[in-house]
Amino acid sequence: MMTPDFRPTSQEDWQAKIYDALEAFSPGAPIDEFDLLAGRQVQIERLVETVMQRGQHAILYGERGVGKSSLANTFATKLLGGARALTCIPVNCHPTDDFSALWRKVFRRLEIGDVSLADNYPGAIDPDEVVLELSKFSLNVIPIIILDEFDKLGGRELRNLIANTIKNLSDRSVRATVIAVGVADSVSDLIEEHESILRCLRQIPMQRMSVNELQEIVEKRLSGLGMTINPDALSFIVSLSRGLPHYTHLFGQQAAKKALENRQMTVEVEHVEEALPSCISETAQTIRELYHKATMSARKGHIYSEVLLAAALAQVDDLGYFAPSDLQRPLTEFLGREAKVSLFGQHLKNLCEEDRGSILEATGTNRRYRYRFEEPMMQPFILMQGLRDKRITREQIHALAVTHYEPRFAF
Ligand SMILES: Nc1ncnc2c1ncn2[C@@H]1O[C@H](COP(=O)(O)OP(=O)(O)OP(=O)(O)O)[C@@H](O)[C@H]1O
Ligand SMILES: [Mg+2]
Incomplete structure (x- = not known):
């Protein structure tokens, strides 16, 4: 719970709190203290x-x-x-x-x-x-x-x-x-x-981190700052992160900053939304370029962005692979018409080719291909882009993102 002591009173205190928030999260560096390690x-x-x-x-x-x-x-x-x-x-x-x-x-x-x-x-x-x-x-x-x-x-x-x-x-x-x-x-x-x-x-x-572990990353740091987070905002951050803690830190950090800039001690959904442009610009240039290469097309009406969005939401196995059929449901939703594998199968193949930056890679044999992002960091980035370009809503991410990143150990 928020203690009144934590709430800054002066302009300088608010600014100091913003610096504390920036420091509390570490999107750019491995954890170096056991107490900061989640899960x-x-x-x-x-x-x-x-x-x-x-x-x-x-x-x-x-x-x-x-x-x-x-x-x-x-x-x-x-x-x-x-x-x-x-x-x-x-x-x-x-x-x-x-x-x-x-x-x-x-x-x-x-x-x-x-x-x-x-x-x-x-x-x-x-x-x-x-x-x-x-x-x-x-x-x-x-x-x-x-x-x-x-x-x-x-x-x-x-x-x-x-x-x-x-x-x-x-x-x-x-x-x-x-x-x-x-x-x-x-x-x-x-x-x-x-x-x-x-x-x-x-x-x-x-494995990628589980929902609980990712929540812990955010909650632990906010409580150290005397801040709290609305449960919807927390689940928004977690489902955008796709099990990758770097992004949980980045979203948590930038959203906390937005909240504090608005003189609020609770992070709300709007703060996460407002933070997205800065999260996009904080993402490595290489990832941004790769995304543009993968989605550009001379032909009008192509659906590369939608296919990638669906792929960014799909359930993946322990190695990050999804099956083409996993994209049918989200893609049907994005296109507003039935999306059978025959509609987008060639897109998946093309996205493995060099002229689309080989953003995906394939495994398996003829007719039983499975795909994954060559760069795992791409998945949350695609979701951020989709939100920014209004191709997808927060509600859709919530409904469609499969958060199956619970550890499945084979001892
Ligand atoms: N258990 C954890 N609790 C909190 N934050 C974590 C945890 N694990 C990783 N992070 C954060 O996630 C990001 C990536 O972590 P880290 O650098 O350890 O990953 P890695 O697997 O070594 O990456 P790479 O493959 O690039 O070497 C960092 O920002 C780090 O602070
Ligand atoms: Mg490392």
Whole structure:
């Protein structure tokens, strides 16, 4: 509930409150404090178990932007306060890194005594040296090494070499834990899945965030500001986000700003609506350009925008794919006439072609194709555009958006 204390009184106080609101949300950066992390209980548990078990390591993977780095950065706080001291060492993999360059980044951040390990390795570093150095840590200090952006490493061979090094760490019962984090549909996209490697490498899939988790992101931050949100406005933000926390932060932030500019401490639906133009302009230029490329046409009366809108609302599977038939209902609504697959099937194919920016990608075989957005961030953007261009209403989004992003784990 709103406490009167929180309500600014002067012009300056309102302005200060706007700055606080801008800071409270973080659309542009991973979460770096455990208290700011919403949800993700299942994954936190699994990571904690991994660290606590000798010889266990993990690979965290999922779609772009679902919150992998945020989780990897913060989960270890859960473990602090115990008898053992944990040092979390996050490093980002870079396309130009080779084995030595990557481990040198880790070594630079590891000290034995007062000396950085990297000082001992002016030249190349080989897998055996990694195992040797990491086994020197005492039982009381467990390093957790996070190799973020693992997918960016050039070449499968290098990734396999790292996976094998992890296997060696495991064989030697080294207490250090390695967590590889990357964009992938499955672990086999990142490394070769040898039985022996999989035994020591827990696979932790990250799905898009659930409705409850996304609500938590907004509510937690607003309550810290002494603000509240109308339930319709909250569900509007959540259904627009399509399970992607970046957008929840962006919508929450910009809507809170609008509310405060109107000298209100409760975020209403109108504030979300008023915030959309700034959310559109805050969205990466690349996404905006791709959208325009996909929807432009010399022919009048084309329905690319409508097809994309329907696709942005469709129910998707765990990998983000939808079936063409999933678009029939929303498209019928947008066009005001029956939309059979035969009407738009070719559009879907064309949207996979380069001259439409390959905004969609297809999987499956003839007649059983499934599609998804090549860039997941596109879905909320398309909905924002649709609202702005008045091709779709908030009520339609509410009615048609399938919010099936509840985690479905296959253990
Ligand atoms: N559990 C969470 N609670 C609150 N905010 C989150 C959570 N997870 C992610 N976010 C927010 O979502 C956005 C994307 O998160 P993050 O960068 O961790 O995703 P990612 O999967 O690592 O993305 P990429 O694939 O681009 O590396 C950030 O703005 C971050 O602040
Ligand atoms: Mg990341």
